[in-house]
Amino acid sequence: MPSFLFWIFALLMLVFGAGVIINRNPVASVLNLVVSFLALAALFMSLDAYFVGIIQVLVYAGAVMVLFLFIIMLLDLRAEKRRKINWVATVGGTVVALALLIQIFYVVSNLRDARQPFPPLARSTTDDVHNIGALLFSAYNLPFQIIGVLVLVATVGVVVLSKRQLP
């Protein structure tokens, strides 16, 4: 993939990701997050991970974000009113986040393979659904089943948690 596309999509992702946490209106945050996810999916595609990219769009942007929107609408959440800023906490948090960022920079720049270009792929990779499916049902069958149970449990939990208290 031409590198300028990488830059575009990376930039989009980061900018809209920042937008998520900057916006005061939760709906705006959600929409920013959706765009960020779409950019992320594009990045996945650039890495020849087509199935994962599609799943990202379908599940994350399509289902999870819709869920967020539904909840925000349901509870009629408005933009939060301005409150007194706790400067100590803010500064502390910013410092920690920056420190983390710097550390990540440092680690990545010392990584030996960081400057290597990606090795070429041998054959066509359009059948990654097939391959992932094969892996899921053979080597990772047990985690797959457990994931199934997990989702079931989550479903039951959600139903129980959101019941109104009986009068």
Place this chain on the structure above:
Amino acid sequence: MNATVLPWIALLAPLASAVAIMLFTLRRKALSSYISCAAVVVSFVAAVALFARHETAAAAMPWMDVAGVFTVAIGLTLDPLSRMMLVLVSGIGALIHIYSLGYMREDAGKARYFAALSLFMFAMLGIVLANNFVMLFIFWELVGFTSYVLIGHWFERDAAAKAANKAFITTRIGDFGFMIGILMVWMATGSINFTEIAPQMSILSAHPTFLAVAALLIFCGAAGKSAQFPLHVWLPDAMEGPTPVSALIHAATMVAAGVYMLVRVGFIIQASATALLVIAWIGAITAVMAALIATQQNDIKRILAYSTLSQLGYMVMAVGLASGNAAIFHLFTHAFFKALLFLAAGSVIVALHHEQDIWEMGGLRRPLRITFLTFLAGGFALMGLPPFSGFFSKDAILALAYERNVPIFVVALATAFLTAFYVTRLVVIVFFGQPRSHAARASRESPAVMTIPLSVLALFATTGGFTGFSRHFVVVPHETSGAAVPVFALAALFCGAGLALLLYRGRATETFDVDLLQRKFYLDEFYRWLIRSTQELLASIAAFTDRWIIDAGAVRGVAGGTWGFGALLRLLQLGNLQAYSFLFGLGIVLIIYFAVLR
């Protein structure tokens, strides 16, 4: 009869009798008394046989061996000293056993009494025959135990039980020092056997302080057993026991064990001049102090008890003046006349139906003729009137003091003066004058079973001092100071006797009261205060420790510390989500820093 068996017979016959009585014949009182008497007579016969033959064969049995480092054998030593002591102890013991047949005739615990008496004979003979420190110490303790049993024979009486305790505990204090002294000697010479230690005295002499301390600690044991100052407080109270017990144990034999032990290990003590000086002065102090107290006592047995203390002081003084021979000579004569005095006093007490206060007596010389004459003989011997035996032995000690240590001579002379004083006082008040109570008026002479031992002892008290007789038994010290000492001694005697006659002739009550002497220099009160304040100090320390260190410190400290720490930790629970995430992030940054980037 094989000679090596004889000492064992002499030693073990009383033990066999004690065991037989305790196991089999406790209910049959008369039989028990006869068994006991028979055993002690057997011992006496064996002792005389050994004495006559001049046996010196010593038998030994190995008993304890700890890795070759510490060996104890049960051995018997048979030199002239121990042979003499054997005869003395078993002879006087036999006389007293016979006397007890009469004295304890109506006593309910007669069997128990004779069993304890036999056990005592066994233990005392063991002390005399022992050839090493450990065996000596074992029998030493056994003698102390039997003394406890016999003093507390009438244990229903509170005073007797307390006196028995006091005797045992006080002598135990002395024995503690004794044990440490023995251990010190063993540490230095590697042996506890007397014959093995003697050649090694040079090792000990090289360390004078160590030797002095060891010698003085060994003397502690003698000070306890022979009731020297300051461990003398038990002897007067021990008069709560039956009179034959007082005669045997607390006059003739057990208290003499201390002096005997000092002479036996004389080679250790005489190697240290410091120890000798201390011992001599303690003996002198005991002698004069006891004599002073005796002048103000009103119980006949108490007076005799203090007199014993005083004479023991003389013996210890002689040991301290580096003459074991003079000490043993005085021990020899003292055994006879003191036992005589006690038995005669017992005769008086029984005749007056167990009355012991001398002011309730009086004019007894006519009804109790034999008792009076024998008592008089004993009294003269005690005062040191020639030609009675006491004169010779006391004179030997006074001559020794005159030669070697004049201050002690002065003290000893003063004691002789006081001795004459209180003996005369006693005789005048008890036997002369008018009878002062109904019991005195109605008294009759004691039966023959009591008066015959009295007569035998009186004979020895009178004649025992003559060199012709005594040289077979003891080494009579030579007289080297000429006529000065006997003159001084006789002068002191007549002054004391004369003063007492003057003050007490024909009187019915005490002439003067000296509280200090009557209360025995307040020593008993002092000891009581000492023990009480020590205990209170210890108790307050323990209470303080318990209340502040354990309760407040350890228990509440731990609880409070935990609580405080918990209170500190509680501050971490902020309840604020973002604070938690901040701390979380901080932790991650730090971990990455230390794990990855360092």
Place this chain on the structure above:
Amino acid sequence: MATLGYYLLASGMLFAIGFAGVMLRRNLIIILMALELMLNAANLSLVAFARFRLQADAALAYQAHVFVFFIITVAAAEVAVGLAIFVALFRVRQTTHVEDITSLKF
């Protein structure tokens, strides 16, 4: 040419943004969304590494993709449950402000 390092950096920056969001925003919904950002940053890293380290026959190592699949599924379940809790909490407290919910304070 985008190398591995660029993808990793992008992933790291996205993670830092999400972490800052968790620490600094006081609206619970936004915090949940920031959490999602962090998860996705991790996904990006995984996929980048998968593309970089090929198998012996120069084929993709699909284990990482399977892992990403699981992460997405779990994240979805987590969001569902988290939002359900949020709804229940909102019903009781009527607030989305995180500083109002401090019952566990000492």
